[in-house]
Amino acid sequence: MKDKICVIGMGYVGLPLAVAFAEKYSVVGFDINFSRVQELEAGQDSTLEVSSKELQAVKDLLKFTNNAADIRDANIYIVTVPTPIDRSNKPDLSPLEKASETVGSVLKAKDIVIYESTVYPGVTEEVCVPVLEKVSKLSYNQDFFCGYSPERINPGDKQHTVKNILKVTSGSTPETAERVDALYSSIITAGTHLASSIKVAEASKVIENTQRDVNIALINELAMIFNEMGINTDEVIEAAATKWNFIKLKPGLVGGHCIGVDPYYLTYKAEELGYKPNLILSSRQINNGMGKYVADATIKELIDKEKLVKNANVLILGYSFKENCPDVRNTRVVDVVENLYKYGVNVHIHDPWVAKPTSTDGLTFVTEVSSKSNFYDAIILAVNHDCFSSYTENDFAKLVRGKFILIDVKSVKNFSTWKL
Known part of the structure; x- marks a missing residue:
């Protein structure tokens, strides 16, 4: 039987992924926002990540819904909901937990649930899996299985699209990991990297943006120093970039759902374990x-x-x-x-x-x-x-x-x- 895929969350991450899978599989895109579902059914994407032409091309294999009853016949569920922070810069996992409840309500034996949302290492198996088990009454790694494949969507980028960005994959058992990797390999032309565990895949994602945040914070601090000195920062960067191993970044405002948010997931977990991540927190302070x-x-x-x-x-x-x-x-x-x-x-x-x-x-x-x-x-x-x-x-x-x-x-x- 060919896999039927349900993508949970039709935002900047979920929609391009659903369209990519719909070129080869039967896909249903689920979103709790009914107006978003109506918009997509009409062939329009307000995020501008997917064109009307692209939606039209997969209309026979990609359906949209906000009704959980319409996703019962899927056997692979991919969760792509936001993972924001609260006013205290603490992880807000409620969208992920609610999405897991929705999936749990329709989960069947042998189904696979794959998470793409950015989290700190351990969230998939320590937070999401218990919700799936509680709602579905099924047992993890006996009745159903999980995977984690972190999203790498770059909003507004028409060159680095979902299919031509290398994808990290992982699974809760060796067999599941191979199956998850094969699934993504079937649509990702850039290839995949199979991580040894779900936690490794989770950690790989959260440090991608943490590294960029720290590097940009350094450039921002240098810009403030050079401004006090009356030196043109752009000219300094151009001069330094003549060395082959210099990382050429520019100062600026650091926003978006990734670089300005993801580091707090890692610092939250680090502090929970008793470690103070001073460099990461200082970088966040500079950029904020x-x-x-x-x-x-x-x-x-x-x-x-x-x-x-x-x-x-x-x-x-x-x-x-x-x-x-x-x-x-x-x-x-x-x-x-x-x-x-x-x-x-x-x-x-x-x-x-x-x-x-x-x-x-x-x-x-x-x-x-x-x-x-x-x-x-x-x-x-x-x-x-x-x-x-x-x-x-x-x-x-x-x-x-x-x-x-x-x-x-x-x-x-x-x-x-x-x-x-």
Whole structure:
């Protein structure tokens, strides 16, 4: 019997994966959000990860539902729900637990449950499996089996898509591991790497983004030091990058659901075991403080240019957490805005990629800025979407009244008055 696959969670991770599997298997995409299901059934994806053409191509083998009864006949369940943190930066495993309850309610003998959500080592077998056992009344590694294959989706990236990014796989028994690996190998053209255990696969995922977070924190701290010295950070990086083993990264705001969140899963588990992960936590502190640093730099520029701070009008270009992507999850641009508000500054945000922000929280979005001639006291280029890359110095100057101020967070304009 050919496998029938159910992917739980039709977000940035689950939908591209479901479409990829639907090229070879019968697939059902499950999501608790009925409006999301309706949208996908109509052949539209608001995340822009999958095109209407791609959805149309697999419409006969990919069905969408929010009804658990519709997923009973699957024999492989792949869980791709979010794993956020709470206000105390502690892991919030409730989406994972609820998804496990849903799967448990339809789980049958010989079924395999594969988790892709980013977690700390041990979550699959210590948190999810007990939920599956309790709800299904089945026994782990006797009646049903599990796997873990961490997602490696890069939102907005049309080159590194799900099929051409090498996939780590694992299983709860040697036989299950081989079967999980074979399943992913059937669609992942870049190949797979079979890890020795589920915990190893879980750990491999969480350190991918922790490493990037630490490296970016170093560059951000260096940028702050060089700014105090009056040295151009971008020029320093270009010079250092002439050495073959230098890791070339740029300073910036670190947001999104991965790099700005995943390290807290690892630090939570480390502290639970009595180890203080000082380097990782310090890196998180540095990166979380960059929004305030950019806001303070903006205020200093206003003062230096002899402009009033109170009720100054500031335009921020870009709100999503990265370029050419509508994803606003954990965007750190909001930190810039909130810190400017503390100074009594009026802030307008312009981002053509984010037509309908999921949560505006009183923020002011403007759909176009061409009519705002000589209106803004300063402009902050926060996210370098392609649509902003063509902006010339004259384009920016037309929008600014009085002395020109351009805060270039991405350090891409050679005429900016301040660069990170």
